[in-house]
Amino acid sequence: MPSKPELLDRVALVTGGSRGIGAAIAIATAKAGADVAFTFASNGERAEAVSRQITQLGRKALAFRADSADADAVVAAVERTVSHFGKLDVLVNNAGVGDGGPFGDVSQADFDRLFAIHAEAPFFAAQAAARHMPNGGRIISIGSNLSTRVPNAGPALYVSSKSALIGMTRALARELGPQGITVNTVDPGSTDTDMNPANGAHAAGQLAHNALGRFGAPDDVAAAVLHWRGRGAQHYRQLDSGR
Numbered sequence: 001m002p003s004k005p006e007l008l009d010r011v012a013l014v015t016g017g018s019r020g021i022g023a024a025i026a027i028a029t030a031k032a033g034a035d036v037a038f039t040f041a042s043n044g045e046r047a048e049a050v051s052r053q054i055t056q057l058g059r060k061a062l063a064f065r066a067d068s069a070d071a072d073a074v075v076a077a078v079e080r081t082v083s084h085f086g087k088l089d090v091l092v093n094n095a096g097v098g099d100g101g102p103f104g105d106v107s108q109a110d111f112d113r114l115f116a117i118h119a120e121a122p123f124f125a126a127q128a129a130a131r132h133m134p135n136g137g138r139i140i141s142i143g144s145n146l147s148t149r150v151p152n153a154g155p156a157l158y159v160s161s162k163s164a165l166i167g168m169t170r171a172l173a174r175e176l177g178p179q180g181i182t183v184n185t186v187d188p189g190s191t192d193t194d195m196n197p198a199n200g201a202h203a204a205g206q207l208a209h210n211a212l213g214r215f216g217a218p219d220d221v222a223a224a225v226l227h228w229r230g231r232g233a234q235h236y237r238q239l240d241s242g243r
Contacts, residue, residue, distance in 0.1 A: 006032050007033040007090075008033035011034060012036050013036075013039075013077065013090070013091050014026045014037070015038070015074060015121070016096065017040065018043055020218055021218045022094040023046075024218035024222040025094060026054065027054065027057070029092075029225075032226055034089070035060040035062075037084070037085070038050065039066040039068070039077050040065060041066070041068070047063040062080075062081065064076075064077045068116075068117045068121045071125075075125060078128040091126060091133075091137075092225060093165075094141075095121065097118075099158075101157070102156075103157070114160075115160075115161050118161035118165065119161055123168055126168075126172060130176055130179070135179065137181040137182075140225050141183075142188070142221065143166065143187040143188075145187045169183050186225055
């Protein structure tokens with residue numbers, strides 16, 4: 001007899017799930033058997049396309065328009081997911097942006113925006129999700145390998161905001177572990193998305209530091225996110241993609 005999908009009857013919420021890494025995670029989670037809610041910032045057509053792929057896999061999909069620069073909107077997505085599906089088992093803090101600019105040009109508004117998306121929203125989404133999660137719940141944040149390795153000058157703001165996820169993850173793993181909730185980060189290297197295309201202007205410089213000589217794919221990151229399924233997870237996990 002075929003084995004039962006490992007995430008059957010689980011519910012997951014993925015922030016920034018309409019494109020790139022987030023879409024790959026949402027679809028992979030549905031393939032593993034879960035019903036999936038996800039947020040998107042603006043592109044309704046992409047969100048509809050991801051929802052269709054999830055439902056074609058026989059799972060339920062729910063998409064919310066929510067800007068991750070607004071922590072209240074992301075918390076509301078957590079609450080709406082629980083209201084719609086009756087529970088929440090998995091939260092993936094994926095939403096992110098790649099801008100920031102050179103250190104000397106960063107404004108306070110730039111700083112506030114990146115920290116809002118990469119640190120504040122994940123923190124309060126995790127807080128809201130943990131209130132609903134059962135023993136066995138999972139909180140996973142998508143960071144960046146640049147939070148631990150910075151080969152070039154330039155991304156100070158991006159690095160700072162993503163590094164905040166590491167500290168948050170380590171602390172929440174200790175705090176939520178007694179409830180049976182594990183907290184992890186996955187820190188991809190260069191990944192081929194529309195935010196950082198493998199044929200983009202900055203690709204050659206990134207490949208020069210990459211042992212494999214290629215960009216990763218969104219599905220690679222999704223596989224790392226789902227590595228925990230069906231077993232206990234480490235408190236902290238990092239995917240380096242050769243860098």
